[in-house]
Amino acid sequence: MEEIKEAAMQMGGLKAPGPDGYQGIFFHKYWDTIYDEVRGITEDFFLNNWSFGALNITNLIISPAQNAFVPNRQIQENILIAHEAFHILKLRKTTKMYDLGIKIDMNKAYDRVEWHFLESVMLKMGFDVRWVNLVMNLVCTVQFSLVLNGVQGNTFTPTRGIRQGDPLSPTNTQNCRNM
Numbered sequence: 001m002e003e004i005k006e007a008a009m010q011m012g013g014l015k016a017p018g019p020d021g022y023q024g025i026f027f028h029k030y031w032d033t034i035y036d037e038v039r040g041i042t043e044d045f046f047l048n049n050w051s052f053g054a055l056n057i058t059n060l061i062i063s064p065a066q067n068a069f070v071p072n073r074q075i076q077e078n079i080l081i082a083h084e085a086f087h088i089l090k091l092r093k094t095t096k097m098y099d100l101g102i103k104i105d106m107n108k109a110y111d112r113v114e115w116h117f118l119e120s121v122m123l124k125m126g127f128d129v130r131w132v133n134l135v136m137n138l139v140c141t142v143q144f145s146l147v148l149n150g151v152q153g154n155t156f157t158p159t160r161g162i163r164q165g166d167p168l169s170p171t172n173t174q175n176c177r178n179m
Helices: 002-009 024-029 031-046 077-091 115-124 129-140
Strands: 057-061 143-148 151-156
Touching (some): 002 024, 002 031, 024 031, 115 129
Parallel strands (some): 057 143
């Protein structure tokens, strides 16, 4: 159970909350209180008595700072903006003071992982079928819900991609096998 606690403590404390409204900091602070509940869910999961569908919903909070969603702007314009920002930084490299920081993620490889491919690779690598089924249960039961202006929309299910700490992932809606 120590591994479960370690994983819970690695959750981003202030990342986007799930549909229950709790951020990772809740689990950090109240671990001793929720320990028995988490242990029971974990045991049920490993005994194949549980599906993570209800726990595998993520709210996507669209921030005004995410310029891919700015009205009347194409995502390709980000390339020009990034080039200009790098140019400014390059010109100022002789000083120790910088005016901006940049975080760019133009292409997320994990968003493109096909679920059937993932399953096939794990089986080919010799992972036990029960383990592969557990992993695929987690991967295939992901659901997203957009939160715009504080209002949660309907949930939708992707058919490819693996969440890697960033809840944004593309959707394509047909490939997950029934678990």
